[in-house]
Amino acid sequence: MAAVEALNITHRYGRVTALDDISFNVNEGELFGFIGPDGAGKTTLFRIAATLIIPAGGRMTLFGLNTVSRYRELRNHIGYMPGRFSLYQDLTVEENLNFYATIFGTTIKENYHLIEPIYKQIEPFRKRQAGRLSGGMKQKLALSCALIHKPRILILDEPTTGVDAVSRTEFWEMLANLKSEGITIIVSTPYMDEALRCDRIALIQNGRLLDIDTPGNIRLSCSNRIFAVRHHRKYELLLALKSLPGVLSREPFGDAMHVSLNPDTTPEQLVRELEAKGLAGVTVTEIVPGIEDIFLELMKREA
């Protein structure tokens, strides 16, 4: 049985279509990522999965239970972590955890093994009010609270947004651990590097799914070769690339321009043409396309 089955999910806010005919399946025990920019519809989709909103069209089931008609049973199996920190800031770490444990009719002790690796790190602060924790610690507490009832599925809406790089890495290691406990996880993120840690990812943009596959396959699906072009006069480089007909796309990435070329244009040709435009010493190297490159390409194709 699939952990999540979504069929033709559609949702609107007034005239704005937030989700447009979205269908996907998530297998049990899978770590499934939704990658997309802000406003793509990730949060709406997750709120539907968390039984918080009723979709305007389509249906979604979690473990065979419909999110609309059987939400009450389902809520025992969901661990939801909204994008915004939403625990009680005026209760202490321990009180928050205790509160959520009692709500689900369990105790901290009963499922301590599940949260131990995460909770151990914030346990020294268990008498501190949640509002006075740092961002990374808040996030660990939120995850602990979402896990305390041993849910079958974790729904994490942008859990790493606004968290420092070290904490982010730690967080993904925790998710890998939880996955090995057999918990299904769906997670959304705007960070492309995090996508690589998922079993499968769905690229979402303007309420539509662009592609669903493993990160590896998605990379392979990229039809064009991608080159990194570097020159210290960036603006002139951009203008020059724009004027060349053999260049299909050019996107700035850090200190380089990522360029995809027409099949009949070779990189050597590109170097020559750029040097002819006065950009001496330009370098062109082929790279393995990243999720970003693919995302941008898919977005272009969609448009």
Add this chain to the structure above:
Amino acid sequence: MFLLRKEFRQIVRNPFMIRAIIAVPILQMLILVPAVTFEIKRIDLAVIDNDHSPSSRELLARLSGSSFFRITATPVNIDEAEALLFSGDADMALIIPGDFSEGLAGITRPRLQVLADAVNATSAQLSWSYLTSVVRDFNRDIVIGKGAATAGISAAGSHQASIPGIGVASRFWYNPTLNYKYYMLPGVLVILITAIGLMMTGLNLVREKEVGTIEQINVTPVRKWELIASKVVPFFIIGLLDLALGLSIGWLAFNIPFEGSLLLFFGCASIFLVAVLGLALFFSTMASTQQQFLFIAFFFVMIFILMSGIFTPTESMPVWAQQFNWVNPVAYLMRINRMVMLKGSGFADIARDMGMLSLLAIAFIIMAIRAYRKRA
């Protein structure tokens, strides 16, 4: 139960809440009760005495001898008196005509002219009646002194002061000294529990929405009614505690009598609190921020309190206003409180009001639950 424990823990932890719960009743009772009074003291009177006779001086002595009037100015003409009224330096102007003592002697009919600053209609009316009563006393003494019933002074614009053939002895029941504090105190108690019940509950609910904690609660198996109950019960208890606190202050500070049954008093207050808590819940579904809630609640509380009859008797309001009070919970409790506290009314006397209040409470709760049902 754990939801309740959490609520109480949050209330206790919030220093503002604790202070509000204790300070609000104390301050309201000590400030509002003595401050809001309808008695008028020290009316500043400007007098133009055109007569300068023993009679006119006698009248003025009587006026300034009463505790209500202070002769603060003696302008020479009407224009000056008007200027004093306009600037607010005088509340009333009394003009004694030049033929005043001749009139009293029975030659002409003496007339006093009175100008009053009637910006505040109530106080102008009261001042007017104080003045006429002093004049009437004066009048009667003169007439009796002369042994003839032919002449009398009449104040211009008023009815002629006549000598009553039948003496009226009045006695005010339930509040024999006409002490306004006794009248106000039951009303202030109503304001107190309205403020606690409506504002605090509503703000608490909306805050969960504003901070986003409701999101996290909504994905748990906690049922709607459990959540609502956990919000309502603490403030119900706090409301009753504050009522008891306010009542004790009334006892200690103002020596207010309590004629009726305490049980009945708290019983009615409980019904009222349910109604108000229902309203708080209902309003909280309309607001997504505490600011919005405050605005809605302030608007309704203002109307409820001003129309409830705390200052002016509801019977003298226009018919539509009296009809509005059918759905005004504050008006019911205002009446019940006064009846129970001052008159010692029993259950039978207030059964109708209690019944209506209960109906309102049920209606508000149903409205609130309906509005909450929409799971979205």
